[in-house]
Amino acid sequence: MTADPWYGGEPGTAVRASIPAPVPRPPVRLVDGLAFGGDYNPEQWPREVWDEDVRLMREAGVNLVSLGVFAWGTVETADGVRDWTWLDDAIGLLHRAGIGVGLATPTAAPPSRLLAAHPEIAPVLADGFREPAGGRLAWCPANPVFRRHALRHVEALAERYGRHPAVRLWHIGNEFGGGNARCYCDLSAEAFRDWLRERHGTLDAVNTAWGTAQWGHRFGAWDEVLPPRGRHGAPNPGLFLDYERYSSDALLSQYLAEKAVVERHSDAPVTTNLMVGAGAQVVDYATWAPHTAIAANDHYTLVDDPRREQDLAFAADRMRGLVGDRRPWLLMESSTGSPSWQPRNRAKDPGEIVRHSLGHVARGSDGAMFFQWRASRAGAEQFHSAMLPHSGTRSRVWREVRELGRHLQALKEVQGTRVEPARAAIVADDPAGWALQHGLKPHRSLRYGRELREWHRALWERNVLCDVVPASAAFDAYDLVIVPTMLAVAEPVAARLRAVPERGGTLLVTYLSGVCDEDHQVIPGGFPGAFRDVLGAWTDEFYPLQAGEAVALDDGAAATEWTERVVLETAEAVVSYTSSSLAGGPAVTRNRVGDGTAWYVSAHLPSASVDRIAGLLAETAGLEPTATAPPGVEAVRRVGPEHSYLFLLNHTDTDQAVDAAGRDLLTGTDHPSGAGPLTVPAGGVRVLRETPRP
Numbered sequence: 001m002t003a004d005p006w007y008g009g010e011p012g013t014a015v016r017a018s019i020p021a022p023v024p025r026p027p028v029r030l031v032d033g034l035a036f037g038g039d040y041n042p043e044q045w046p047r048e049v050w051d052e053d054v055r056l057m058r059e060a061g062v063n064l065v066s067l068g069v070f071a072w073g074t075v076e077t078a079d080g081v082r083d084w085t086w087l088d089d090a091i092g093l094l095h096r097a098g099i100g101v102g103l104a105t106p107t108a109a110p111p112s113r114l115l116a117a118h119p120e121i122a123p124v125l126a127d128g129f130r131e132p133a134g135g136r137l138a139w140c141p142a143n144p145v146f147r148r149h150a151l152r153h154v155e156a157l158a159e160r161y162g163r164h165p166a167v168r169l170w171h172i173g174n175e176f177g178g179g180n181a182r183c184y185c186d187l188s189a190e191a192f193r194d195w196l197r198e199r200h201g202t203l204d205a206v207n208t209a210w211g212t213a214q215w216g217h218r219f220g221a222w223d224e225v226l227p228p229r230g231r232h233g234a235p236n237p238g239l240f241l242d243y244e245r246y247s248s249d250a251l252l253s254q255y256l257a258e259k260a261v262v263e264r265h266s267d268a269p270v271t272t273n274l275m276v277g278a279g280a281q282v283v284d285y286a287t288w289a290p291h292t293a294i295a296a297n298d299h300y301t302l303v304d305d306p307r308r309e310q311d312l313a314f315a316a317d318r319m320r321g322l323v324g325d326r327r328p329w330l331l332m333e334s335s336t337g338s339p340s341w342q343p344r345n346r347a348k349d350p351g352e353i354v355r356h357s358l359g360h361v362a363r364g365s366d367g368a369m370f371f372q373w374r375a376s377r378a379g380a381e382q383f384h385s386a387m388l389p390h391s392g393t394r395s396r397v398w399r400e401v402r403e404l405g406r407h408l409q410a411l412k413e414v415q416g417t418r419v420e421p422a423r424a425a426i427v428a429d430d431p432a433g434w435a436l437q438h439g440l441k442p443h444r445s446l447r448y449g450r451e452l453r454e455w456h457r458a459l460w461e462r463n464v465l466c467d468v469v470p471a472s473a474a475f476d477a478y479d480l481v482i483v484p485t486m487l488a489v490a491e492p493v494a495a496r497l498r499a500v501p502e503r504g505g506t507l508l509v510t511y512l513s514g515v516c517d518e519d520h521q522v523i524p525g526g527f528p529g530a531f532r533d534v535l536g537a538w539t540d541e542f543y544p545l546q547a548g549e550a551v552a553l554d555d556g557a558a559a560t561e562w563t564e565r566v567v568l569e570t571a572e573a574v575v576s577y578t579s580s581s582l583a584g585g586p587a588v589t590r591n592r593v594g595d596g597t598a599w600y601v602s603a604h605l606p607s608a609s610v611d612r613i614a615g616l617l618a619e620t621a622g623l624e625p626t627a628t629a630p631p632g633v634e635a636v637r638r639v640g641p642e643h644s645y646l647f648l649l650n651h652t653d654t655d656q657a658v659d660a661a662g663r664d665l666l667t668g669t670d671h672p673s674g675a676g677p678l679t680v681p682a683g684g685v686r687v688l689r690e691t692p693r694p
């Protein structure tokens with residue numbers, strides 16, 4: 001295959017080299033105020049409906065829509081033949097109405113014509129089965145035919161609309177990896193080998209990193225190296241982890257190739273919608289977020305999650321951590337009600353649309369957007385909720401959408417302000433999560449997000465603000481750093497974490513953190529090798545528990561899922577095991593390190609124990625809540641140059657009183673200090689402009 005102007009390189013080569021260092025950009029202002037809107041798919045509707053759409057958008061205060069996300073096939077109607085009529089019309093209509101456009105490169109859904117002509121574009125699963133067309137993201141990032149067609153279309157789109165005044169943002173693709181996270185085809189195998197050459201240099205270095213002497217799997221030639229294919233067996237963990245990293249880079253390379261094409265024709269900011277949540281993500285977003293002008297997230301609450309507001313807070317805190325410097329980000333998608341991809345898709349309860357949306361804004365989003373504007377009558381997502389549901393403007397959802405629009409308008413001045421600095425951080429690292437969840441591990445069903453969310457929950461319930469940061473973050477600003485189940489840790493990261501107690505801070509490390517290095521090799525000498533010196537304790541043996549099994553603790557609670565035989569050196573036991581063969585042994589330890597403290601949690605603890613320890617940590621590190629609020633009331637503050645804004649979200653079904661003062665921007669009423677506690681209505685939200693800033 002020869003170099004191609006739309007390809008940007010030889011097929012399968014230099015994935016890593018195609019990823020330049022991110023260029024820092026000043027914060028962007030997409031629209032005047034907080035962004036409000038959603039995915040708009042006018043191509044699904046007759047033209048006369050569009051006029052009503054735009055009228056209702058204006059009525060609701062919509063100022064930004066994501067347009068054309070899946071509109072490749074409806075524009076490029078035959079190979080190289082493009083009919084822009086409807087898109088011209090839609091962009092013009094929105095522009096005349098003063099509604100900004102986040103214009104999508106529609107590469108998430110290649111036309112069926114292209115897939116029929118080139119079935120080899122579709123990704124191959126680990127078992128060799130080629131995913132048939134029909135869904136979305138039916139393409140392999142190493143496939144040059146896909147890339148050529150995709151970039152050719154992106155170029156035509158950017159040429160046509162790059163300078164259009166309605167285009168406020170470029171929305172590249174859609175949820176990269178959400179359907180094509182890993183491809184195991186031969187082209188991917190080739191690209192992977194090139195990626196390995198770039199990462200490790202020589203085949204010898206690969207053999208050493210992966211420890212291929214085991215099972216006699218030493219590679220003598222590059223083409224013996226294959227992706228971790230097959231459904232059975234146990235691929236080498238080093239190979240597995242590098243394949244995950246390669247796959248993330250391969251998708252990032254596609255994003256960056258599209259972005260580069262767009263930027264040749266447009267100065268508008270470029271982003272893509274991430275899917276940041278609590279678990280290990282499909283790609284390593286720490287390497288993606290710096291390549292966006294404003295990082296954007298899609299967040300959907302899970303219907304069966306009893307603490308969905310905490311899941312939301314976790315995702316938002318993680319977005320802030322990924323972006324760094326507390327810069328605002330954007331909630332690109334959420335739902336007004338039922339999704340359609342969960343097992344049982346229930347509507348949201350009254351008040352949740354506003355509370356959830358403002359929950360994201362409180363934690364740094366400069367807007368609230370949804371999938372989608374108008375509910376689709378047909379197609380796979382016909383039962384997905386929308387801003388304008390099937391029942392139209394007489395629905396409760398529409399009333400709440402309009403209410404949200406008014407609130408966002410009232411909060412206009414919040415745009416660009418930053419969430420106040422957090423003094424606590426939790427480290428979330430996707431490669432460590434991939435490592436934890438894969439292969440022959442002492443416990444095969446541990447999920448990476450579990451401990452992350454649990455420790456976050458304990459701080460969230462105390463209204464202690466906490467950033468969820470990637471391993472690449474600077475930890476210097478934090479008084480407390482929590483490292484949950486970060487199985488594989490690169491030594492430079494471990495060194496920066498060990499520095500936390502050494503400079504007087506508090507570090508808490510949970511079980512299965514720092515056990516392996518970045519190549520997934522166990523660090524010998526007692527677990528967790530990366531941290532045992534600073535912890536003043538080490539683990540001799542793992543004791544994962546069977547389902548239903550529990551080991552009693554001397555704090556009155558019991559550990560489940562995971563326990564360990566811990567040996568104390570300089571640390572003291574804070575909690576000990578009182579049953580099983582571990583009885584009398586330490587479960588939670590604390591070590592003085594200069595003026596700092598390093599804690600080790602060797603077990604999966606019940607919430608009551610986590611809460612107690614979180615209390616001790618907050619006390620030691622001197623962490624204050626954002627506001628003194630009753631249980632179930634969430635308090636977060638954004639800070640601007642003149643004022644600060646205290647968001648109070650009442651997740652309970654009774655009115656709650658909070659000691660706070662300021663002007664409530666949502667109702668326009670003043671609540672001066674000295675006027676007694678402020679009432680936050682059941683299920684409601686207050687946003688106080690505080691003058692002066694506390």
Ligand code: GAL
Pocket residue numbers: 174175178298300333335339340341371381384
């Ligand atoms: C998102 C996706 C949207 C829509 C939505 C439904 O993951 O980006 O296009 O499918 O889910 O919840």
